[in-house]
Each structure stands twice: as C-alpha cells, then as structure tokens.
Amino acid sequence: MKQLLAHHIILLLASMLIACNATLYVPSSSEPIEQNKLLAGRNLYVQKCSNCHNLFLPERFTDEKWNSKLDTMQVRAKINNNERELIYHYIISHPKK
Amino acid sequence: MLFDVYLTMKKHLAIILISFCCVTQSFAQDRVFARTYQSNVLPKGGFDFEYWTTLRTGKVGNGSPFAFGRHLDSRYEMEFGLGKNIQTAFYLNTYNFKYAMLDYTATSFPTQTEIETSFSNEWKFKLSDPVANKLGSALYLEVTAGSDEYELEGKIILDKRYNNDLFALNIVGECELETVVEKQGSNIVRTNEIFTPFEIDYAYMHFFGTNCGAGLEISDRNLVSEKNGWEHSVLFGGPTLHFNQGRFFAIFNALPQIINLRKTAVAPQNRILDIYEDLDFRLITGYSF
Numbered sequence: 001m002k003q004l005l006a007h008h009i010i011l012l013l014a015s016m017l018i019a020c021n022a023t024l025y026v027p028s029s030s031e032p033i034e035q036n037k038l039l040a041g042r043n044l045y046v047q048k049c050s051n052c053h054n055l056f057l058p059e060r061f062t063d064e065k066w067n068s069k070l071d072t073m074q075v076r077a078k079i080n081n082n083e084r085e086l087i088y089h090y091i092i093s094h095p096k097k
Numbered sequence: 098m099l100f101d102v103y104l105t106m107k108k109h110l111a112i113i114l115i116s117f118c119c120v121t122q123s124f125a126q127d128r129v130f131a132r133t134y135q136s137n138v139l140p141k142g143g144f145d146f147e148y149w150t151t152l153r154t155g156k157v158g159n160g161s162p163f164a165f166g167r168h169l170d171s172r173y174e175m176e177f178g179l180g181k182n183i184q185t186a187f188y189l190n191t192y193n194f195k196y197a198m199l200d201y202t203a204t205s206f207p208t209q210t211e212i213e214t215s216f217s218n219e220w221k222f223k224l225s226d227p228v229a230n231k232l233g234s235a236l237y238l239e240v241t242a243g244s245d246e247y248e249l250e251g252k253i254i255l256d257k258r259y260n261n262d263l264f265a266l267n268i269v270g271e272c273e274l275e276t277v278v279e280k281q282g283s284n285i286v287r288t289n290e291i292f293t294p295f296e297i298d299y300a301y302m303h304f305f306g307t308n309c310g311a312g313l314e315i316s317d318r319n320l321v322s323e324k325n326g327w328e329h330s331v332l333f334g335g336p337t338l339h340f341n342q343g344r345f346f347a348i349f350n351a352l353p354q355i356i357n358l359r360k361t362a363v364a365p366q367n368r369i370l371d372i373y374e375d376l377d378f379r380l381i382t383g384y385s386f
Contacts, residue, residue: 024229046229051140051178054127054258055228 024055025094041090048077048087058094066091129339131350131379132314133265133300135256136233138223139178139385147174147383155375156196160366164206166196168374174383182223190215190241215243227258246275261304263312269296293321302339310339314350317358318373330359331369333377344385352377 024046027038049055061069066088074084127137128147139145149172156166170193176186192213197206219239227233237252249272256265273292278285296319302312315334321327337350353376354368368375 023231042229046226050137050226050229052143054137054263055226057228057260060260 024057027090027093037086038090038093041086041088044079044083045087045090048079048083049073052077058091059096063092127341128346128381128383129263129302129310129337129348130265130300130312130314131337131348131381132316132352133267133298134221134235134237134252134254135263135265136223136225136227136235136254138182138184138221138235139176141178141180143176143178144386145174145176145383146386147176147381148172149174150380152378153374153376154378156370156373157199157375159368159370161370162199163371164197164199165208166194166374169193169195184221184223186217186219186221188217188219188241190217190243213244215241215246217241221254227256227263232257246273248273263300263302263304263310265298265300267296267298269298271295291323295319295321300337302337308341312337312339314352316352319359320372325361325363327359328361329357329364329369331357331373333373346381346383346385348379348381350379352379 024042027035027042029035029038046055058066070079070084070088073079079087128135149170151168151170151172153168153170154166156163171191173189174186175188176184178184192211192215194211195208196211197208200206217239219237221238222236224234224236225232233254233256235254237250237254239248239250239252241248241250251270253268254265255267256263271292271294273294275290275292276287277290278287280286297317299315300312302310304310313334314337315332317330317332319327319330332355333352334355335350335352337348340347354370354373357364357367357369360366
C-alpha cells in the first residue's frame with residue numbers, strides 16, 4: 001500500500017511541478033495606468049475566451065496572427081472594440097524571452 | 098458487387114468528412130481525453146451532444162469464470178453550459194454483456210446476454226483555469242440510477258495546459274449500492290451491497306496543430322468492499338488520439354489492462370479478468386451546437 005501511495009504521490013508531484021510553470025503572465029508595470037489597462041485586458045481575455053475554449057499563451061502566436069484571430073473571434077465572443085483593444089494590448093505586451 | 102459497395106461507402110465517407118471540414122471554428126469545450134476529465138466547462142447556453150461507444154473484451158483465462166465475455170456499452174450525453182463556470186449533463190447509458198460461463202464438464206458453452214440501462218446526471222464546477230492559473234481545477238459530481246444499482250461518483254479534476262501539451266489528473270471516488278438476489282435454502286434473499294471503488298486517472302496529450310493530438314491515458318482502479326476491504330488495484334494504460342474539425346470532435350482510446358498492483362486473498366492474480374477486461378476500446382464522437 002505504501003508503494004502504491006508513493007507511486008501516486010510521485011506522479012502527482014510531477015504534475016504539480018509541470019503545473020508551476022507556464023501560466024498566463026500577470027502584468028507588472030511601474031506605470032499605474034498601463035498596469036490597470038493590462039490587468040483589464042488579462043481579465044477580459046480570461047473571462048471572454050476561456051468560456052468557450054482553452055486559452056493560448058500570448059507567445060504562441062505572432063502579433064499579426066493574434067490580430068487576425070481577434071478579428072475572427074470578436075463577433076463570436078461578443079467583444080466590443082474597446083475590449084478587443086485591451087485584450088490585444090495585453091497579449092502583445094507579454095514579456096519577450 | 099462488393100467493390101461497388103466499397104466505392105459507395107468511400108464516397109459517403111468523403112462527403113461526411115468534407116461536411117465536417119466546412120463547418121465553422123469550434124466553440125467546443127475542447128474535450129480531448131476518453132477517460133480523464135478536464136476542468137473546462139461549456140459557456141452559458143452552450144450545448145454539446147456526445148456519443149460514447151466502449152468495447153470491452155477478453156474476460157477469459159487467469160481465474161476468470163468466463164469462457165467468453167465481451168461488453169458493448171453506449172452512452173448518449175447531452176451537456177449544457179449554465180454560466181458562472183457550471184455545467185450539467187444528462188446521460189443515457191446502455192450496458193450489454195455477452196458471456197459464456199466456463200464449465201469443464203460441458204461440451205459446449207451457451208452464451209447469455211445481460212442488458213442494463215441507467216440514467217446519469219452530472220454537475221461540473223470549474224474552480225480555476227488550466228492556462229490563466231497555475232493549475233486548472235474543477236469538482237465533479239455524478240448520480241446514476243440503474244435497473245439494479247445506484248451510484249454516486251465524485252471527482253477532483255486537475256489539469257494544466259502548456260503550449261502544445263496538456264496534462265490532467267483525476268481523483269475519483271464512487272459509492273455503489275447494488276442489489277444482490279440469492280437463494281438461501283428455500284428462501285430468496287435480497288440484499289444490498291455497498292462497493293466503494295476509487296480511481297486515479299492520469300492523462301497527457303501533445304497537440305499537432307489545433308486539430309489533432311496524440312497522448313496517453315493511465316488509470317488505476319481500486320475496489321473496496323464492506324466484506325473484504327481493499328480488494329485490488331489494477332493498472333490500465335494506453336494511447337489516446339484526438340481529432341476535431343469545426344464543431345465536431347472524435348476521441349479514440351485503447352486501454353489494455355497492465356497489472357494488478359495489489360494482490361489479496363480475493364484477488365491474487367496478476368491481472369483481474371472477472372471484473373475487468375483484457376482490452377478496452379472507447380470511441381467518443383461529439384458535436385457542439
């Protein structure tokens with residue numbers, strides 16, 4: 001029984017370790033207005049997009065690709081122009097590696 | 098003649114595939130595993146229809162009382178997104194088991210068929226997102242009422258999406274109340290037995306683009322009964338393939354039984370073939386409306 005539990009705990013820890021990496025970035029700008037704008041964009045991205053599909057990390061696509069994806073999804077997700085701009089701004093502002 | 102039928106079938110298949118390719122981009126909840134659940138829920142007003150087919154075969158040898166045993170189970174599922182990270186689903190389950198009992202004194206083994214139907218209601222509450230948060234999580238509850246059993250199943254669902262890779266872990270606990278009818282002398286006695294299976298499922302999938310992925314699912318199934326305590330711990334594992342196009346998705350998994358990790362007096366075998374099977378195939382096809 002101990003062996004079995006150990007086996008599961010190892011797999012669980014491995015999963016958790018993987019889970020600790022690669023999360024949608026939380027903006028940290030020294031400029032308060034910019035910080036609020038980025039946070040609003042993040043919240044909108046999570047709320048509007050994760051309702052229907054898995055979210056993608058910003059680095060997954062180029063800025064141009066994100067722009068065209070947002071064009072396609074804007075109508076479907078009922079996102080207004082202001083919200084679209086906030087989401088786009090948040091996505092393209094991700095820390096570049 | 099046979100070649101004509103083949104050509105017609107091929108033509109129909111091509112039409113179906115083209116139709117699926119023409120539908121619009123998916124709003125589906127991105128289900129990709131056949132056994133392991135993910136934390137995602139449908140959006141408010143979202144509706145999914147899924148059809149599950151499970152073929153379980155090879156309940157013979159190694160202490161099994163069967164000369165032949167094969168299951169063909171179906172599940173029709175309708176999922177509804179209720180908003181605020183809550184989803185519910187209704188299932189109609191049919192269970193079909195064809196078997197022949199092993200009898201060394203007999204010259205032939207007549208087959209018998211057991212058919213059961215049941216109805217399930219599922220609730221899923223998403224707690225965190227697998228991309229936006231460090232770990233995606235959800236709680237799951239399913240109630241089943243069948244012709245000879247009642248079942249309550251709870252799951253803790255954890256998952257994490259990292260670019261093209263998805264990991265998921267489910268901790269599953271069940272409580273089954275089953276009616277057993279026995280003949281004791283001249284009396285027929287009806288008793289209720291409580292079983293508490295628990296299961297741990299792990300899954301991994303790598304995505305090739307946005308439409309398909311391949312991965313692995315591992316399931317560790319355990320049984321605890323009132324009479325015998327913790328009876329066994331059986332490990333299953335096999336590949337899973339996922340494909341989606343537009344609003345349509347299909348998932349296929351093959352899950353062979355690998356080994357019994359906990360051998361006891363009631364389950365001393367390396368593999369348990371009276372309760373479980375040698376090989377289990379599942380195909381889920383679904384459409385999001």
